[in-house]
Structure formats: C-alpha cells, structure tokens
Amino acid sequence: xxxxxxxxxxxxxxxxxxxxxxxxxxxxxxxxxxxxxxxxxxxxxxxxxxxxxxxxxxxxxxxxxxxxxxxxxxxxxxxxxxxxxxxxxxxxxxxxxxxxxxxxxxxxxxxxxxxxxxxxxxxxxxxxxxxxxxxxxxxxxxxxxxxxxxxxxxxxxxxxxxxxxxxxxxxxxxxxxxxxxxxxxxxxxxxxxxxxxxxxxxxxxxxxxxxxxxxxxxxxxxxxxxxxxxxxxxxxxxxxxxxxxxxxxxxxxxxxxxxxxxxxxxxxxxxxxxxxxxxxxxxxxxxxxxxxxxxxxxxxxxxxxxxxxxxxxxxxxxxxxxxxxxxxxxxxxxxxxxxxxxxxxxxxxxxxxxxxxxxxxxxxxxxxxxxxxxxxxxxxxxxxxxxxxxxxxxxxxxxxxxxxxxxxxxxxxxxxxxxxxxxxxxxxxxxxxxxxxxxxxxxxxxxxxxxxxxxxxxxxxxxxxxxxxxxxxxxxxxxxxxxxxxxxxxxxxxxxxxxxxxxxxxxxxxxxxxxxxxxxxxxxxxxxxxxxxxxxxxxxxxxxxxxxxxxxxxxxxxxxxxxxxxxxxxxxxxxxxxxxxxxxxxxxxxxxxxxxxxxxxxxxxxxxxxxxxxxxxxxxxxxxxxxxxxxxxxxxxxxxxxxxxxxxxxxxxx
Amino acid sequence: xxxxxxxxxxxxxxxxxxxxxxxxxxxxxxxxxxxxxxxxxxxxxxxxxxxxxxxxxxxxxxxxxxxxxxxxxxxxxxxxxxxxxxxxxxxxxxxxxxxxxxxxxxxxxxxxxxxxxxxxxxxxxxxxxxxxxxxxxxxxxxxxxxxxxxxxxxxxxxxxxxxxxxxxxxxxxxxxxxxxxxxxxxxxxxxxxxxxxxxxxxxxxx
Numbered sequence: 082x083x084x085x086x087x088x089x090x091x092x093x094x095x096x097x098x099x100x101x102x103x104x105x106x107x108x109x110x111x112x113x114x115x116x117x118x119x120x121x122x123x124x125x126x127x128x129x130x131x132x133x134x135x136x137x138x139x140x141x142x143x144x145x146x147x148x149x150x151x152x153x154x155x156x157x158x159x160x161x162x163x164x165x166x167x168x169x170x171x172x173x174x175x176x177x178x179x180x181x182x183x184x185x186x187x188x189x190x191x192x193x194x195x196x197x198x199x200x201x202x203x204x205x206x207x208x209x210x211x212x213x214x215x216x217x218x219x220x221x222x223x224x225x226x227x228x229x230x231x232x233x234x235x236x237x238x239x240x241x242x243x244x245x246x247x248x249x250x251x252x253x254x255x256x257x258x259x260x261x262x263x264x265x266x267x268x269x270x271x272x273x274x275x276x277x278x279x280x281x282x283x284x285x286x287x288x289x290x291x292x293x294x295x296x297x298x299x300x301x302x303x304x305x306x307x308x309x310x311x312x313x314x315x316x317x318x319x320x321x322x323x324x325x326x327x328x329x330x331x332x333x334x335x336x337x338x339x340x341x342x343x344x345x346x347x348x349x350x351x352x353x354x355x356x357x358x359x360x361x362x363x364x365x366x367x368x369x370x371x372x373x374x375x376x377x378x379x380x381x382x383x384x385x386x387x388x389x390x391x392x393x394x395x396x397x398x399x400x401x402x403x404x405x406x407x408x409x410x411x412x413x414x415x416x417x418x419x420x421x422x423x424x425x426x427x428x429x430x431x432x433x434x435x436x437x438x439x440x441x442x443x444x445x446x447x448x449x450x451x452x453x454x455x456x457x458x459x460x461x462x463x464x465x466x467x468x469x470x471x472x473x474x475x476x477x478x479x480x481x482x483x484x485x486x487x488x489x490x491x492x493x494x495x496x497x498x499x500x501x502x503x504x505x506x507x508x509x510x511x512x513x514x515x516x517x518x519x520x521x522x523x524x525x526x527x528x529x530x531x532x533x534x535x536x537x538x539x540x541x542x543x544x545x546x547x548x549x550x551x552x553x554x555x556x557x558x559x560x561x562x563x564x565x566x567x568x569x570x571x572x573x574x575x576x577x578x579x580x581x582x583x584x585x586x587x588x589x590x591x592x593x594x595x596x597x598x599x600x601x602x603x604x605x606x607x608x609x610x611x612x613x614x615x616x617x618x619x620x621x622x623x624x625x626x627x628x629x630x631x632x633x634x635x636x637x638x639x640x641x642x643x644x645x646x647x648x649x650x651x652x653x654x655x656x657x658x659x660x661x662x663x664x665x666x667x668x669x670x671x672x673x674x675x676x677x678x679x680x681x682x683x684x685x686x687x688x689x690x691x692x693x694x695x696x697x698x699x700x701x702x703x704x705x706x707x708x709x710x711x712x713x714x715x716x717x718x719x720x721x722x723x724x725x726x727x728x729x730x731x732x733x734x735x
Numbered sequence: 736x737x738x739x740x741x742x743x744x745x746x747x748x749x750x751x752x753x754x755x756x757x758x759x760x761x762x763x764x765x766x767x768x769x770x771x772x773x774x775x776x777x778x779x780x781x782x783x784x785x786x787x788x789x790x791x792x793x794x795x796x797x798x799x800x801x802x803x804x805x806x807x808x809x810x811x812x813x814x815x816x817x818x819x820x821x822x823x824x825x826x827x828x829x830x831x832x833x834x835x836x837x838x839x840x841x842x843x844x845x846x847x848x849x850x851x852x853x854x855x856x857x858x859x860x861x862x863x864x865x866x867x868x869x870x871x872x873x874x875x876x877x878x879x880x881x882x883x884x885x886x887x888x889x890x891x892x893x894x895x896x897x898x899x900x901x902x903x904x905x906x907x908x909x910x911x912x913x914x915x916x917x918x919x920x921x922x923x924x925x926x927x928x929x930x931x932x933x934x935x936x937x938x939x940x941x
Contacts, residue, residue, distance in 0.1 A: 517818070524817045524838040525746050532752035535842040539759035566839035573818070573837075583822075660798075704790050704818050707826075711792040 090440040095433035102425030110418045114411050121310070121386055121410035122375050125403045128309045129373065129390035132401045135303055136317070136392055142178040143276040143293035144258055150174060150186065150291045151278045161186065161280070161288060164194055168207050171196040172228055174293070175205060182266065182273060182296040186280075187243025188289030191217075197268060197294070199223060203231035210241060241267075243290070252277035252290045260397055263297060263325040265334060265342040272297045272325060272334055272344065301330035310409030316355060320367045320398040322347045347402075354380055354404050358387045370400045383408065446471040450479065458486055499594045502625040503632070516572040517701045527565050534559045583706075585729045588620045588627075588656060588663055595631040596654075602636065606643045608650040610635070615656045618663050619729035622706040627726065630699040630710070631667070634722050637695055638669035641720070645672045653719070662708060662725035673720035674712055699724075738853045739783035741810070742766040743773045743799070745791040746817075749838070753786075756842065762849070770794035770802070779808050782860055784833070784852030786845075789816035789823060797823065800830045809859055811852035815840065869936040875920040883913045887926055888933045894926050 150170060153159045159166045171184045175196045183197030190212055199206035203223030210219050219239035223232040243249050248261045258278040266273045273296045280288040304315045305328030317326035323344035324333045329352075335345050348360045357380045362368050374389040384407035392399040408415070449469045456462040468479055538555045541547055596610055603610050620627075635652055642650045653668045703710040708725035740762050744750045747768070754764040763783075767773040769791055785803075789796040796814055803810065814827045814835040824835035833855060834848040876884060882903060887894050896907035896914065903910070923929055 521817045525749055528746075528839040529748040529752040531839045531842065532749070532756040536752070536756040536759040539756065562839065563841060569839070570837060701818065707822060709790065709792065709795050 090443075091433045091436045094436035094439075095429040098432045099425055099429040102428060103422070106418055106421040106425060109421075110414060113414050117410045117414055118386070118407065121405065121407070122388065124309050124410075125313070125386060125388040125405060126373060126375075126390070128307055128313075128315060129388055129401050129403055132304065132307060132315055132317070133390065133392045135307075136300060136397075136399070136401075139180055139300060139303070140260075140274070140276070140295060140397075143181060143274075143295045144260075144278070146174045146177065146181065146184060147276045147278040147291045147293045148258065150184070151280050154186070154280045154288065154291070155282065161188060162192075164192075164209055164211065167194045168196065168209070168222075169228070172205060172207070172224070176226065180295050180299045181293060182269060182271070183294040184292070185243070185294075186289055186291050187246070187249055188280075189244070189287060191242055191244055192289075193241065193243040210239065210243075248275040248277040248292045249290045252279045252292075253287055255279070256281060256287070263319055263323075263344065265344075266294060266296070269296070270342065272330075297326050298330050300326040301328060301333070304328050305330075309403065310405045312409050313403060313405035314352060314355065315401060315403045316350075316352075317392070318347055318359070318362075318368060318400045318402055319344070320369065320400075322359075322362060322364075322368050324350050325399070327352070354378070354385055355402065358385065358404050359389070359402050362389075367398070368400055369398070377407070378404070386410075447475065450475050454479070454482060457483070460490075496594055496597055499591075499625070499628055500598060503598070503628055517705070518697050520569045520573040521701060522697070523565070523569050527562055527569065531559065531562045531566070534562060583621055583623055585619050585621050586624050588618050588665070588726070589615050591624055591628055592631060592654060592656075595628045595635070598628075599632055599635045599639070602639055603652070606639050606650065608639050608642060608652060611651060611653045613653055613655050615654065618656065618658060620663050620726040621729050622708075622726050623702075626702045626706060630702050630724065631665075633695045633699045634667040637722075638667065638671060638720070642669055642671040647671050658728060659725065661728055663728050664723060664725050666713075666721055666723050668716065668719040668721040670718075671720050673716075674714075736782055737763055738856060739781055740764045740849060741773060741777060741783060741785045743768075743770060743785065743791075743796075744788035744815070745769055746788065749788070757849075760842075760846065770796075770799040773799070774802070777808075777810075779810075782853075782856055784811045784813060784849055784856055786813050786815060786849065789814050789827070789835075790818055797826055797830065800827065800832065804830060811855040811859075813845070813848045813852055815845075866936045869932050872921045872932070873936070876917060880913050880917050880920070883910065884917050884921075884929065887914075888930055891926070891930055 153170060154161050154167075159170055161167065167186060171186065171194060174184045175181055175198065181198075183195060185193060185195035185197075185208075187193045191210065192212055193208070193210035195208040197206055197208075198204065201223075203225050205224050205226070207222040207224065208219065209222070210217065219236045219241070221234040221236060222230065225231055244253075247264070248259075251259050251261060256279055258276065261275040261277060263272055263274045265271065273294050276293045276295070278291050280291060282288055300317065304317070304326055307315050309315070314328060316324055316328070319325050323346055325344055327333050327350065332351055333345050334342055335349070336342055347362065348356055350356070358376075358378050370389050370391045372391070376387050378385040378387055385404050386407055387405075388403045390401050390403075392401055446469065450471050453462060453466075453469065468476060471479075534555055538552070538559065541552060541555060592612065592615060596612065600610060602608075631654075635654075638652050639650075647670055649670055651670045654666065655668075656663055656665045658664070700710045703724045703726070707727045710722065710724035713721040713723050740754075740757055742750060742754050742757075742764055744753070744766075745768055750766050750768065754766045757764045765776070767776060770793065773785075787796045787799060794802070796816075800812055803812075809831075812827075812830075812832045814824070814832050815838055816823065816835065817838050827835045833852045836844060836848065873881070873884075883899060886899055886902060893899070893902075896910040900907040900910045917929070918924060921929065921932060923932060
C-alpha cells in the first residue's frame with residue numbers, strides 16, 4: 082500500500098511535469114521556428130536588396146564617369162584628338178573609383194586611348210592607338226599616381242580595333258548609354274562589364290564611344306562578404322543562366338576547348354546547392370525574374386531556404402540568387418529545444434524525488450495509523466489509546482474501525498466462551514453423560530427384571546409346596562437387581578451437578594453461535610446451513626448442554642448426508658412456540674432413518690465409527706432440561722429431528 | 736368396583752413385566768404405550784390410579800398430567816422415571832402427583848404408592864358421591880321449602896319460626912310446617928344436620 086501510493090504520486094508528478102514541459106517546449110519550438118524562418122526569409126530578402134543596391138552603387142560611377150567624359154568631349158572642352166588632354170582626363174577618372182578597372186575612348190577613326198590599372202611597372206598604364214597619316218602606332222605608357230612617367234613601350238604588333246569591340250558597336254547602334262553583357266576583359270582576362278556612352282556631335286554624327294570597365298570580381302568580393310548566415314551563399318546570374326558573380330570568384334571563369342574564356346553555367350559551378358536550387362531556371366530560355374521568388378529545398382537531407390530577386394534600377398537583366406541552410410536559423414532553436422527537454426527531464430526527476438519525499442511525509446501518519454490499527458486488531462493495543470496525529474479522514478475511518486473491532490471482539494469472545502464451555506462440557510461431563518445414558522438404558526432392563534422377580538415371587542408364594550431354596554434364590558435375585566438399581570441411582574447423581582445452571586437465554590443467539598461452530602465442518606462437506614422461521618424466544622435451560630445437542634444433531638446430519646453422497650445437502654433449522662415449549666426442528670435433506678431403526682439408544686449406531694452415544698446423550702440432555710427429543714417419522718422429504726425446551730414465559734400458560 | 740391400575744409407559748419390556756407383576760399381586764391393570772392411547776381409552780368412571788412413565792416421545796408424563804388437569808379428570812398419578820430429575824419431580828408433585836419414583840424401584844414401594852393413590856381416588860369418589868346424593872335430596876324440596884332452607888343455611892343464628900316468618904313475610908305456623916317437611920325430605924333431624932349437609936355440596940348453594 083505504501084509502495085503503491087508513493088509510486089503513483091511519483092509517477093503522476095513526474096509524468097505530468099514532463100508532459101507539461103514537453104508541450105510548452107514543442108509549441109514554443111514550432112512557433113519560434115516559424116518566426117525564425119520568416120525572419121530568415123526577411124533577412125535573405127534584405128540581403129538581396131542589399132546586393133542589388135550595392136551592385137547599383139558599384140556600377141553607377143562607371144556610367145557617371147563615362148557620361149562625364151562624353152560631356153567634356155561633346156562640349157569641346159577637351160578635344161578628342163588631343164590625346165594628352167584626353168589621357169589626363171581619363172587618368173583622373175580611372176583613379177577616382179576603386180572598382181574602375183579601366184577608362185577609354187575610341188573614335189570612328191579607330192583611335193583609342195585606354196587607361197587601366199596596372200600591376201607594374203607603374204600603377205596606371207595608358208595605351209594609345211593613333212592613326213596618323215594612314216599609319217598606325219600603339220604606345221604604352223606607365224605612370225605613377227602623380228601622373229609622372231614611369232615607363233614607356235611601343236607595341237607594333239598590336240591589332241586592336243575599338244570599333245570592332247562589342248561595347249563600341251552596341252553603344253554606337255543604340256546612340257545612348259549602354260551596358261555590355263558581362264564578358265572577360267581582353268587585357269586583364271578578368272570578368273567585367275563595360276558602361277559605354279556614345280559621343281554624338283550636335284549635328285548628330287557619331288564621334289566615338291567612351292567606355293568604363295568595371296571588374297566584377299569586386300561584386301564577387303562583396304557577395305563573399307555579404308553574410309546572411311554561416312552557410313549562406315549569394316550569387317548573381319545573367320539572363321543566360323551564367324554565374325557572373327560568386328563568392329568563389331575564381332570559379333566563375335572557365336576556359337573553352339579553343340582557349341577562349343567564358344562564364345560558368347549555373348549547372349556547372351561547383352556549388353551543389355545552387356545547382357539543385359537554380360539549375361532548372363536556365364534550362365527554359367532566358368532567365369527573367371520580375372519579383373522576389375522564395376522557396377524551400379531539400380538537398381542531401383538538409384533543408385535550404387532560397388531566394389531569387391531581380392536587380393532593379395538598371396537595365397541589367399541580372400538576377401541575384403541566395404541559398405541558405407535552414408538550420409543556420411533554427412539550429413539555435415533546435416539546440417534550445419534539446420536543452421529544454423533535458424531540463425524537463427531533470428525537473429521531472431527532481432519533482433519525482435520531491436513527490437516521493439512528499440508521499441513519505443504524507444504517508445507517515447497513514448503508516449502510523451496502519452501499524453496502530455493492526456496492533457489494535459491483534460489486541461496488542463487497546464482501541465481507546467489516543468490516535469497519533471493524523472488526518473481527518475483517517476480519524477473518521479478509525480472511529481468506524483474501532484467500533485467494528487470492538488463489536489467483532491465481543492462476538493468472538495462470546496463464540497470463544499461457548500466453544501470453551503463446550504470443550505469443557507464434552508471433556509468433563511462426558512463421563513457424567515455416559516453415566517446418565519447408562520443409568521437410563523440400564524434402568525429399563527433392570528426394572529423389567531425386578532418386575533419379573535416380583536411376579537415369580539408372587540407366583541411361588543401361591544404354590545402349596547414351595548421350595549424354600551427357590552424362594553431364597555428369588556429373594557436374592559431381587560436383592561441383586563435392586564443393588565444394580567442402586568448403582569444406577571448413584572451413577573445418575575453424577576449429572577446432577579448441572580442442574581443449578583439453568584438460565585434464561587435467547588434461543589436464536591445460542592443457535593447462531595452453534596451454527597458458527599459447525600459452519601466449518603459444513604463448508605468442508607458442501608452442506609448449506611439454513612436458519613428459517615426462528616423468532617426471538619427466551620428459553621430456560623442449560624445453554625451449553627443445548628448447544629451440545631444442536632451441534633450433535635447438525636453433526637449427525639452432515640455425516641449422514643456425506644455418507645449417503647446426497648446431491649443437494651442442506652440443513653434447515655426452525656423453531657416455533659408450542660404451548661409452553663419451544664419446538665425446534667433440525668431437518669436435513671439426507672436419506673432419513675428407517676422406521677425400524679432404533680434411535681436414542683446407547684451403543685446402537687448405524688455409523689461405522691462412533692458408539693451411538695450422540696443421539697441418546699442428546700435425548701438425555703433434552704429430557705434433563707425439561708423437554709423431549711424425538712425423530713419425526715411423518716416427515717416425507719426430509720429427515721427431521723425435533724426437540725422441545727421450556728419457554729421462560731410458562732407463567733402465562735397456567 | 737375393583738380399582739384399576741392404568742399403566743402408561745413407552746418401554747415395552749417395562750410395560751409388559753410391570754403389568755404382569757402387578758396382575759400377579761392381584762391388581763387389575765390396563766396398559767397403554769403412550770399418552771394419546773390412554774386419553775382415548777380411559778373412562779373417568781373407572782376407579783383406580785395412573786402409573787405414568789415420565790419420559791416418552793410425543794406427549795410426555797408431565798404434559799399428560801397437565802392435560803388431565805385441564806380436562807378436570809382427577810385420577811391420582813404415580814410417576815415412574817428412568818431419568819428422575821429433581822425439577823421434574825417438583826413439577827409433577829405441584830401438578831398433584833401422589834409420588835415420583837425412579838426406575839428401578841422396590842415393588843413394595845410402588846405398591847404402597849399405588850395403594851395410597853387408590854385411597855385418594857376412593858376418597859375423591861366418595862366425596863363426589865356424597866355431593867351427588869346431597870344434591871339429589873335438596874332437589875326434592877319445593878321452591879318455598881328451598882327458600883326457607885336457604886335462609887336457615889345462610890343465617891344459622893336466626894332459625895326460630897317467628898324470625899324466619901317475619902323475614903320471608905309468612906306466618907310462623909307455615910314456617911313450622913315447612914321446616915317439618917324439609918327435615919323429612921332431607922332425611923335429617925336438626926338444623927345443625929341441615930348445615931352440615933349443605934357444606935358437603937357447597938357448589939349447590941346459590
């Protein structure tokens with residue numbers, strides 16, 4: 082009981098605690114995960130915008146510079162044919178912004194002034210192609226940042242013609258500023274883009290084109306620094322699905338078999354997540370994204386968030402693509418959840434231990450109570466001893482229990498008393514009963530003998546020649562018979578001791594107690610003991626002797642039914658007042674007694690064991706108690722023994 | 736008429752031997768196996784006594800005794816018992832038994848009891864006969880004579896003719912005449928004998 086209560090308490094506390102925490106943890110997790118993912122997409126969107134803006138800002142100076150130079154050339158502030166002045170202007174421009182790789186001007190005549198950043202011998206290199214007098218010269222000049230000459234060279238093998246370059250042609254045909262497609266720069270072999278602005282004279286004729294080169298490596302560099310999350314990657318695609326900017330800038334340029342250089346396709350780049358996420362885009366024609374496209378992706382058992390957004394504000398058909406592993410955003414929450422589950426488990430354990438201790442505290446009075454109750458029930462402690470400090474409920478239970486115990490004790494005591502008395506009775510008074518039985522049985526034949534002797538003496542006295550010896554013999558016979566009678570009278574005196582013990586008692590109470598004594602034997606032999614129509618009647622008799630008779634009769638009935646293997650074994654006991662007597666019937670469903678079988682005689686029995694005393698002693702006892710006992714041969718279906726006992730209220734009868 | 740011993744005992748051997756022995760001694764015996772047989776076979780006009788076994792199945796000795804008392808049959812009873820408890824004997828004696836003796840008994844003792852019982856029975860019967868005779872004599876009187884006789888029985892101190900005449904509103908001469916007729920019819924000689932006769936049939940006096 083103790084174990085189970087503590088266990089239940091512990092399990093309930095710990096289990097409920099664990100469940101509650103788990104629910105909280107998971108709901109928190111789900112909502113926060115959702116929030117985090119939303120936030121992540123926001124971040125990515127923002128990063129996309131950032132990249133767009135950055136790209137715009139990055140590219141803007143190129144166009145500005147080109148327009149500035151164009152303005153100067155158009156307005157005539159600088160003469161296009163004055164290569165020195167043009168070089169000076171372009172020199173300033175190439176150094177004005179770090180992303181500017183080169184600035185140049187080509188004209189319709191094929192002249193070309195090109196300033197670019199250089200690794201040496203000077204930081205800036207100028208290339209001038211001049212057509213003078215039908216001849217062509219290509220001159221290289223390296224200068225330091227102060228425009229001082231560092232080195233000079235002439236390249237007679239140069240065949241560069243600006244008019245054949247794509248930037249020139251597209252600007253010339255568009256007659257307005259254009260951006261070229263990204264391409265790999267001729268001189269630096271690096272990916273780049275050119276802002277080309279045509280120089281158109283007031284009469285509308287094309288004079289030349291100013292170009293500003295911007296190396297896209299810088300954008301790749303920017304993208305590599307654009308950290309959205311630890312595992313995120315941002316890249317820029319052109320409309321052909323080629324990667325023009327990627328954090329790993331060295332990967333985006335590949336060499337064709339003919340040694341020409343091109344951008345790597347989105348499907349080719351060594352970025353499996355990007356391949357999976359965006360590879361399909363390039364397969365269905367030119368890439369055209371009008372707005373932000375968000376999606377999720379499962380790749381290699383990991384979830385990724387992806388974002389596609391167009392770069393706005395320019396005429397550039399570029400798309401920025403970002404992918405980031407979901408875990409970058411929710412890993413913290415997942416870790417948190419794992420930690421929380423551990424915390425829940427620990428709290429549950431602590432709660433369980435607390436529950437156990439609590440149960441211990443709660444149980445202490447209960448246990449004390451249980452111990453006390455068991456002591457009370459064993460009789461070690463009196464039921465009146467004060468109850469230890471305990472609960473209201475237990476106190477009430479105790480009161481009921483104590484009441485029950487005292488009642489049971491009382492009934493047990495009565496039962497014990499009767500059993501003890503019966504034991505004593507059967508032990509001590511057995512001899513007396515035997516004597517009484519013998520006295521009764523012997524008195525009949527001796528009476529018959531004395532009567533016959535008397536008859537013989539009477540007859541002899543009437544004879545004429547009476548033999549004195551015969552008379553003597555008859556006289557002695559008479560004497561001896563009466564001596565036997567005297568012995569019987571003496572024997573009879575043995576039971577007289579009980580005569581003073583007549584008391585008035587409730588017959589039903591005594592019957593109940595006797596039934597209890599026989600119950601066990603009845604149960605063993607599957608006999609049903611039934612009490613019917615027994616009403617409350619006070620009888621005047623010797624209680625213990627009457628109990629003995631009842632037990633005797635029931636015992637006989639059980640034995641008879643068991644020996645006869647009767648199917649339905651039942652003993653029915655009833656009692657009814659009859660004149661001034663209580664008439665008691667003890668009926669059984671056994672085979673009954675044959676009409677010619679002698680009952681109530683000592684030493685006469687149908688049983689294989691036993692001396693036949695039971696019935697005769699019972700009869701003797703009942704008669705000694707002023708009633709009589711007989712077998713009712715009239716009873717059809719049952720074997721019925723009857724006896725009577727004087728009722729206490731005999732005074733009413735007379 | 737010779738008195739009869741009515742013997743009631745359920746034990747056959749006792750019943751047979753006892754009745755035989757008593758017959759040998761010259762008694763007239765009628766034996767019954769139980770109380771019911773006796774009640775059916777007994778005529779109250781038969782003089783004698785009842786020798787009754789105490790312990791019997793069915794109606795026992797004591798119950799038969801109270802039944803006889805209830806019916807107003809006053810046959811004297813000698814109880815014989817195989818158990819013989821003091822409480823039963825007390826009950827029996829209270830019910831008017833002559834004696835309560837235990838089996839086996841000395842025949843002499845039983846005979847004495849029986850003879851005592853016969854005497855009781857004879858006395859009872861004589862008394863009853865006396866009563867009957869006295870009642871018959873009183874019934875010979877006329878209404879007037881009965882009136883005078885009753886007055887004399889009720890008032891033994893005022894038996895002069897004058898006194899009676901005044902009380903009954905008749906002349907003393909008539910009273911004298913009635914008195915002579917009363918003494919003649921009742922076969923007595925004096926007023927004292929009249930009172931004695933009346934005492935024998937108390938029940939007859941209104």
